Amino acid sequence: MAQVIAITNQKGGVGKTTTAVNLAAALAEQGYKVLVVDLDPQGNATMALGVDKHTLDRQTYHVLMHGAPWRDARRTTEIPGLDVLPTNIELTGAELELVAVMARETRLQQMLAPIRPEYDVIMIDSPPSLGLLTINALTAADTVLVPLQCEYYALEGLSSLINTVDLVRGSLNPKLRISGILLTMFDKRNRLSFQVETDVREHAKGLVFTTVIPRNVRVSESPSFGKPVLLYDGLCSGSLAYRELGRELMERESGY
Amino acid sequence: MAQVIAITNQKGGVGKTTTAVNLAAALAEQGYKVLVVDLDPQGNATMALGVDKHTLDRQTYHVLMHGAPWRDARRTTEIPGLDVLPTNIELTGAELELVAVMARETRLQQMLAPIRPEYDVIMIDSPPSLGLLTINALTAADTVLVPLQCEYYALEGLSSLINTVDLVRGSLNPKLRISGILLTMFDKRNRLSFQVETDVREHAKGLVFTTVIPRNVRVSESPSFGKPVLLYDGLCSGSLAYRELGRELMERESGY
Numbered sequence: 001m002a003q004v005i006a007i008t009n010q011k012g013g014v015g016k017t018t019t020a021v022n023l024a025a026a027l028a029e030q031g032y033k034v035l036v037v038d039l040d041p042q043g044n045a046t047m048a049l050g051v052d053k054h055t056l057d058r059q060t061y062h063v064l065m066h067g068a069p070w071r072d073a074r075r076t077t078e079i080p081g082l083d084v085l086p087t088n089i090e091l092t093g094a095e096l097e098l099v100a101v102m103a104r105e106t107r108l109q110q111m112l113a114p115i116r117p118e119y120d121v122i123m124i125d126s127p128p129s130l131g132l133l134t135i136n137a138l139t140a141a142d143t144v145l146v147p148l149q150c151e152y153y154a155l156e157g158l159s160s161l162i163n164t165v166d167l168v169r170g171s172l173n174p175k176l177r178i179s180g181i182l183l184t185m186f187d188k189r190n191r192l193s194f195q196v197e198t199d200v201r202e203h204a205k206g207l208v209f210t211t212v213i214p215r216n217v218r219v220s221e222s223p224s225f226g227k228p229v230l231l232y233d234g235l236c237s238g239s240l241a242y243r244e245l246g247r248e249l250m251e252r253e254s255g256y
Numbered sequence: 257m258a259q260v261i262a263i264t265n266q267k268g269g270v271g272k273t274t275t276a277v278n279l280a281a282a283l284a285e286q287g288y289k290v291l292v293v294d295l296d297p298q299g300n301a302t303m304a305l306g307v308d309k310h311t312l313d314r315q316t317y318h319v320l321m322h323g324a325p326w327r328d329a330r331r332t333t334e335i336p337g338l339d340v341l342p343t344n345i346e347l348t349g350a351e352l353e354l355v356a357v358m359a360r361e362t363r364l365q366q367m368l369a370p371i372r373p374e375y376d377v378i379m380i381d382s383p384p385s386l387g388l389l390t391i392n393a394l395t396a397a398d399t400v401l402v403p404l405q406c407e408y409y410a411l412e413g414l415s416s417l418i419n420t421v422d423l424v425r426g427s428l429n430p431k432l433r434i435s436g437i438l439l440t441m442f443d444k445r446n447r448l449s450f451q452v453e454t455d456v457r458e459h460a461k462g463l464v465f466t467t468v469i470p471r472n473v474r475v476s477e478s479p480s481f482g483k484p485v486l487l488y489d490g491l492c493s494g495s496l497a498y499r500e501l502g503r504e505l506m507e508r509e510s511g512y
């Protein structure tokens with residue numbers, strides 16, 4: 001039975017897509033069967049996994065809003081055991097359409113119910129907002145993984161995110177918990193990175209992953225080749241860190 | 257009569273807030289009277305200008321949605337001639353409330369009408385999405401300034417943004433034009449930065465500002481002190497670049 005993980009942070013550009021794609025690739029490499037659900041109309045996870053978002057026939061939007069069969073939309077990737085439910089700008093329509101729909105917050109949860117038995121892990125890439133798509137991701141998820149760029153604005157926004165997770169747990173998804181906060185784009189040359197790390201480890205005791213993802217240019221080059229960094233440059237510091245994260249995550253989760 | 261500039265890009269973390277705050281500061285330094293309108297519920301521009309978003313009485317939300325007097329919400333900053341209309345997470349409500357309102361795309365345009373005569377420039381910081389708040393910003397604006405991080409996902413998303421600007425020009429705001437595309441966080445050590453620059457200058461001929469904003473850690477440190485980088489470290493490469501951008505923008509705009 002799949003564990004559903006939402007990769008969420010309303011702050012933009014903190015490494016949500018990069019984490020969803022590369023952590024999913026690391027878990028698939030370790031033998032898990034993984035589905036990435038692209039829930040961001042930008043379609044970045046779709047492109048990073050080698051699927052052209054401009055030529056989609058069926059996608060997340062159709063499954064979520066019109067009940068299209070999920071297997072019609074699902075695509076395989078270059079990594080065995082790693083599939084993706086792709087999306088593109090058309091998903092923007094869902095945010096407006098969902099407002100007027102019954103049980104609008106639980107659409108994704110209902111959509112994933114028949115898919116869960118087919119995978120070990122379902123990883124949802126959320127858009128940079130706390131709107132209805134992100135609320136759907138939090139309602140459908142068992143756990144939330146929060147990528148946190150080592151910068152001031154990202155740290156500053158953490159409390160609103162934690163508030164939102166508490167609200168969703170209270171009214172929509174009682175089992176929801178934060179699996180961990182992941183420090184991303186950590187730059188050893190930059191004092192700010194160390195300050196943010198100290199700050200977060202102090203305030204969010206025990207929630208912060210031991211694994212830290214370093215800033216590594218190979219990570220930002222890989223999506224232009226439609227590959228996770230583990231395939232593009234399997235021995236760079238970014239790949240090693242995402243593999244380590246995969247192991248740490250499954251160790252932490254085995255305790256639940 | 258103010259020129260209204262929307263700082264917009266649906267891609268997250270590309271430097272929208274950093275540009276809105278620091279370009280506004282540079283223009284105020286050059287003697288223009290500038291208002292920053294924070295239209296992002298994250299309230300990052302509010303904090304960067306030294307206003308505590310957690311203790312707001314009146315804010316953008318009340319002026320936009322309930323017709324509160326704008327002077328009640330407006331705050332001054334440490335820089336003479338630079339004011340801000342602050343916001344916080346409460347503005348998230350506006351995105352849902354706007355869906356059902358008459359002429360929902362022109363609310364901000366109507367809100368700014370009485371404010372325009374009081375300033376030379378009104379700078380709108382948009383959230384990372386193409387939802388109703390961003391559409392309001394594009395409808396209210398004379399020009400759009402597009403910050404573009406020198407990375408693959410940011411470049412990849414440019415065409416959807418340009419499409420959206422065309423749609424808004426076609427149906428809501430006939431005068432809307434792109435004042436320029438601004439390359440941000442340019443890193444001379446990184447080949448990807450040069451590739452993106454070459455790519456954009458080739459495809460978006462004439463639209464790309466000559467001024468390029470370098471990656472500079474002082475820029476990312478300054479918001480934690482509630483100051484634009486021009487006040488925090490007035491001679492660092494980030495400050496020099498934003499002053500240069502201010503001059504280039506006003507030169508380009510004087511031709512219209």
Ligand SMILES: Nc1ncnc2c1ncn2[C@@H]1O[C@H](COP(=O)(O)OP(=O)(O)OP(=O)(O)O)[C@@H](O)[C@H]1O
Binds near residue numbers: 186217266269407
């Ligand atoms: N460890 C890293 N090292 C270097 N660059 C990185 C790293 N992680 C992410 N990046 C780059 O930083 C940018 C932001 O990352 P990404 O797009 O994954 O963030 P996001 O949170 O998904 O953004 P959005 O809010 O737009 O969805 C991208 O250009 C990405 O390639």
Ligand SMILES: Nc1ncnc2c1ncn2[C@@H]1O[C@H](COP(=O)(O)OP(=O)(O)OP(=O)(O)O)[C@@H](O)[C@H]1O
Binds near residue numbers: 013440475
């Ligand atoms: N020139 C620069 N040099 C170094 N860091 C920068 C620079 N410009 C922006 N940053 C940092 O990069 C991060 C992203 O910038 P910023 O928050 O301004 O982007 P944004 O587009 O407003 O993000 P969002 O999509 O969340 O609104 C911030 O932590 C900021 O401090």
Ligand SMILES: [Mg+2]
Binds near residue numbers: 017018040126
């Ligand atoms: Mg993303």
Ligand SMILES: [Mg+2]
Binds near residue numbers: 272273274296300382
């Ligand atoms: Mg911003």
